[in-house]
Amino acid sequence: MTRTFNTRMVFRTMGALLLIEAVFMTLALGISLWYGEADSGIFLLSTIITLAAGLIGLLVGRRAESRMGEREGYVIVAMVWVVFSAFGLLPYYLSGQVNTITDAWFESMSGFTTTGATIIPDLTVITHGLLFWRSLTQWIGGMGIIVLSIAILPIFGLNGMQLYAAEVSGLTYEKVSPRIADTAKMMWSIYVLLTATEVVALWLCGMDLFDAVCHSFSTIATGGFSTKNNSLEFYDSAAIHYTVTFFMFVSGINFVMLIYLLRGKAKNFLRDEEVRWYSGAVAVFAVALTLGLYIARPGWSAVEMERAFRDSLFTVISSMTSTGYTISDYMYWPVVAWVVIFFLMLTGACAGSTAGGIKWVRLAIIIKNGVAEFQRRIHPNAIIPVKLNEKTVPQQTINNIMAFLIFYVFIIVVTVVIFCASGVNFDESIGAAVSAIGNVGISIGQFGPSGTYAEFPTVAKWVMSFVMLIGRLEIFTVLLLFTKALWRK
Numbered sequence: 001m002t003r004t005f006n007t008r009m010v011f012r013t014m015g016a017l018l019l020i021e022a023v024f025m026t027l028a029l030g031i032s033l034w035y036g037e038a039d040s041g042i043f044l045l046s047t048i049i050t051l052a053a054g055l056i057g058l059l060v061g062r063r064a065e066s067r068m069g070e071r072e073g074y075v076i077v078a079m080v081w082v083v084f085s086a087f088g089l090l091p092y093y094l095s096g097q098v099n100t101i102t103d104a105w106f107e108s109m110s111g112f113t114t115t116g117a118t119i120i121p122d123l124t125v126i127t128h129g130l131l132f133w134r135s136l137t138q139w140i141g142g143m144g145i146i147v148l149s150i151a152i153l154p155i156f157g158l159n160g161m162q163l164y165a166a167e168v169s170g171l172t173y174e175k176v177s178p179r180i181a182d183t184a185k186m187m188w189s190i191y192v193l194l195t196a197t198e199v200v201a202l203w204l205c206g207m208d209l210f211d212a213v214c215h216s217f218s219t220i221a222t223g224g225f226s227t228k229n230n231s232l233e234f235y236d237s238a239a240i241h242y243t244v245t246f247f248m249f250v251s252g253i254n255f256v257m258l259i260y261l262l263r264g265k266a267k268n269f270l271r272d273e274e275v276r277w278y279s280g281a282v283a284v285f286a287v288a289l290t291l292g293l294y295i296a297r298p299g300w301s302a303v304e305m306e307r308a309f310r311d312s313l314f315t316v317i318s319s320m321t322s323t324g325y326t327i328s329d330y331m332y333w334p335v336v337a338w339v340v341i342f343f344l345m346l347t348g349a350c351a352g353s354t355a356g357g358i359k360w361v362r363l364a365i366i367i368k369n370g371v372a373e374f375q376r377r378i379h380p381n382a383i384i385p386v387k388l389n390e391k392t393v394p395q396q397t398i399n400n401i402m403a404f405l406i407f408y409v410f411i412i413v414v415t416v417v418i419f420c421a422s423g424v425n426f427d428e429s430i431g432a433a434v435s436a437i438g439n440v441g442i443s444i445g446q447f448g449p450s451g452t453y454a455e456f457p458t459v460a461k462w463v464m465s466f467v468m469l470i471g472r473l474e475i476f477t478v479l480l481l482f483t484k485a486l487w488r489k
Contacts, residue, residue, distance in 0.1 A: 005071055005072070005487075006064060006065055006069070006072050008060065008061040008062075008063060008064030008065070009061060009064040009065060009066075009072055010061070010072055010075055010076055010079075011057045011058075011060040011061035011064070012057065012058055012060070012061025012062070012064045013057075013061070013072075013076050014054075014057045014076065014079065014080065014083055015053075015054045015055065015056065015057020015058035015059070015060070015061060016054070016057070016058060017054075017080055017083070017084070018050055018051075018053050018054030018057060018083065018084075018087065019051065019054040019055070019058075021050055021054075021084055021087060021088070021140075022047050022050040022051040022054055024136060024140055025043065025046055025047045025050055025091075025133070026047055027132070027136060028043050028091065028129050028130075028132050028133040028136060029043035029044055029047055029129070031128055031129045031132040031210075032127065032128065032129030034128075035127070035128040035129070037127045037128060037129055038127075039091070039095040039097070039127050039129055039130065040129065042090075042091055042094045042095045043091055043129055043133075045090075045094065046087070046090035046091045046094060049087070049090060050087045050090070053087065070486070071486055071487065074477055074480055074481060074486065075481065077473065077477055078469070078473060078477055078478050078481055081109070081112055081113065081141070081469055081472065081473070082469070084108075084112050084137075084140070084141075085105065085108040085109040085111075085112050085465075086105075086108075088108040088111065088112060088133075088137055089101070089104035089105050089107070089108040091129070091130055091133050092104035092107055092108060092130065095127070095130060097120075097125075097126055097127065097130055098119070098120070102458050102461050102462065103119045103454075103461070105461075105462075105465060106119050106453065106461045106462075106464070106465050107119055107120065107134070108137065109465040109468055109469065110441070110465070110468060111134055111137030111138050111141065111223070111225065112137050112138070112140065112141035112472075113141055113439055113468040113469060113471070113472040114138050114141050114142050114221050114222055114223040114224075114322070114354060114356070114439050114472070115223070115224075115322075115324075115356075115435070115436065115439040115440065115441050115468045115471075115472075116138070116218070116223045116224025116225050116323070116324040116439075116440070116441025116442070117324075117435060117436070117441045117443075117447075117452075117453050117464070117468075118225065118441075118452050118453065119452055119453050119454045119456070119461070120452065120454070121452050121454045122229060123226070123227060123228060123229050124229065128210060131214060131227050132210075132213075132214060134214075134225045135213075135214035135215070135217040135218050135223070135225050135227075136217055138217060138218050138221040138223030138224075138225055139195070139217035139218070139220065139221045139223075141221065141223075141472070142191070142220060142221025142222065142223060142251075142354040143187060143188060143191045143221070143255075143354060183256075186259050187255045187256070187259070190255055190258050190259060190262070191220065191255070194220050194247065194250065194251065195216050195217065195220045196216075197247075198212075198215075198216040198219060198220060198243070198244075198247045199212045199213050199216045200212075201243050201247075202215060202216060202240060202243055202244070205237060205239040205240045205243055206235075206237060206239070206240065207235065207240055210227075211227050211228075214226075214227050215227070215232070215244065216247075218323070218325075219244055219247045219248055219251065219323065219325070220247060220251050220354065221251070221354050222248065222251050222252065222321045222322050222323040222349075222353070222354045222355045222356070222439075223323065223324070223441075224318075224322075224323045224324030224325050224440075224441045224442070226325065230326075230449075230450065231325050231326045231327070231449065232244060232325050232326065232327050233326055233327045233328060233329070233449075238306075238310060241310055241314055241327050242310070244314070244325060245310075245313055245314050245317055248317045248318060248321050248323050248325070249282065249317050249321070251321060251323075251349075251353060251354050251355070252278065252317070252320065252321035252349030252350055252353050252354075252355045253275060253278070253349070253350050253353055254272070254274065254275070254350040254351060254352035254353055255352055255353060256352055257269050257272055257275055257350075257352075271389065272389060273361075273364060273388055273389050274350050274351065274359075274360050274361040274364060274388075275350065277360045277361075277363070277364045278320075278349055278350050278360045281320065281347065281360065282313075282316055282317055282320065285316045285320075285340060285344060286309070286312050286313040286316045286317075287312075288340065289312035289315065289316060289337055289340060290305075290308050290309045290312040290313075292333075292334060292336060292337055292340075293308045293311070293312060293333065293334075293337070294308060296333075296334045310327070311327060311328040314326075314327050314328075315327075315328065315330055315341060316344060318442075319341050319344035319345050319440065319442070320344045320345075320347055320348065320349055320355070320357070321348075321349045321353075321354075321355040322345070322348060322349070322355045322356035322357055322438050322439045322440045322441070323355075323440075323441075324435075324440050324441030324442040326442060326449035328449075329448065329449045329450055330448070330449060331444065331445075331448045331449065331450075338444055342431070342434065342444070345357065345434050345435065345438050345440045345442075346358055346434060346438060347359075347360065347363060348360065348438060355439075356437075356438045356439030356440065356471055356472065357438040357439075357440070358404075358405070358408065358438075361388070362401045362404065362405070364388060365386060365388060365393055365397070365398060365401055366401060366402075366405070368386045368387070368388070368393075369386045369393075369398055372384045372385075372386050386398060404474070404475060404476070407475050407476075407479070408437065408475065411433075411437055411467065411470060411475070412430075412433045412434060412437060415429075415432075415433035415436065415437070415463060415464070415467050416429045416430050416433045418459070418460065418463050419432060419433060419460050419463070419464075422457040422459050422460045423457055424456070424457065424460060425445065427444065427445060428443065428444065428445040428446060428447060431443035431444040431445060431447060432447055432453075432456075432460075432464060433464075433467065435447070436464045436467040436468050436471060437467050437468075437470060437471035438471055439468060439471050439472055
């Protein structure tokens with residue numbers, strides 16, 4: 001027997017979440033008022049509209065049953081990014097700083113999914129309020145709107161258990177507290193602490209306070225929106241570059257591991273295999289790119305070698321964590337470097353972080369399973385388990401990862417076909433597709449470090465926005481909504 005879908009609960013939850021978005025929007029309103037900019041009225045109007053929609057949602061769902069099953073959880077988790085992006089586009093479009101609904105939607109979805117791809121060719125003409133809103137949308141979406149919601153929804157009498165289960169459907173987060181809400185609060189506490197620390201660090205390095213806040217929002221969220229046209233290349237400062245590099249790297253680590261580290265449980269952190277895989281990959285690829293740049297241009301001085309290492313390390317971490325910041329235009333690097341960067345865009349960082357991509361825990365399990373398969377061929381009667389962190393990985397988990405990779409590649413292929421059909425070059429189509437599903441932002445060709453998606457075909461922008469959403473929710477949460485099995489439960 002199919003259980004009735006709890007529509008009122010969905011409206012009630014979405015209403016509560018829109019109130020949260022309205023509160024965040026008032027921060028951008030405050031920035032606009034502080035700088036005395038003309039779009040302050042637009043932010044006020046956008047806030048009122050969002051607030052009204054939230055109150056309507058709560059009103060419609062006021063008599064909702066308290067139950068929330070898997071279907072409701074998946075719908076809410078998928079819809080919250082859509083709804084947040086829909087209301088988040090209001091300041092872009094109503095202010096006239098973004099000309100079309102398509103572009104405003106693209107910019108908003110790119111922000112909330114922490115992709116960082118932009119359609120704005122010249123950021124110097126954008127107001128402080130809107131620049132702040134761009135970065136803030138990434139910060140909101142970075143840790144996960146749902147993770148924030150789990151900590152806040154009990155205020156509205158809502159249970160976040162199903163939302164948590166739906167958002168982390170790809171890989172299960174380790175809980176550091178019996179109560180999920182407590183775990184969510186700890187993760188957000190770390191999130192806020194890292195952001196505040198980076199703001200102070202960048203300010204001390206010479207960045208003005210506004211830019212320090214905006215870049216910290218985007219860094220910790222691994223989003224990549226900058227206030228400058230040429231990203232962090234604008235700042236010719238090793239201190240700023242290394243500071244951002246450090247915080248990008250930290251943001252790519254599972255936040256549960258960071259909680260362990262701050263609690264003095266360094267052994268849990270150091271023994272985590274995914275952290276070791278991630279850290280090792282950063283070291284190997286950074287050194288490899290540095291050597292590659294040196295081989296391409298031998299005879300560098302010590303200063304030039306330092307800059308090559310800095311550029312390589314920054315680019316490796318920015319690509320792997322899906323941040324998308326740049327301090328050097330890698331399109332002028334040897335082609336082999338493009339291949340490395342492209343691979344890093346696919347890998348991602350750690351599960352439970354703000355990064356996109358496949359994630360190193362999945363790659364580690366697949367590699368270990370591949371090695372075990374060779375051993376099984378040699379010893380067909382032997383039981384050879386795949387272990388991670390000294391625990392046997394269930395076969396079901398391996399099957400889930402294989403299915404994830406198949407769908408990941410399939411979506412890339414389909415997206416590339418659509419992009420090519422809309423008139424985009426093949427190589428740039430591949431780069432844009434990988435960038436979208438990995439929530440990276442940067443790509444190759446005209447979509448590289450110095451490019452934007454302003455001239456991207458309209459159809460391709462809508463498709464890319466959808467792929468951003470799929471990548472942010474790690475495929476299954478979105479695709480499950482289109483299966484009959486979910487709705488028959």
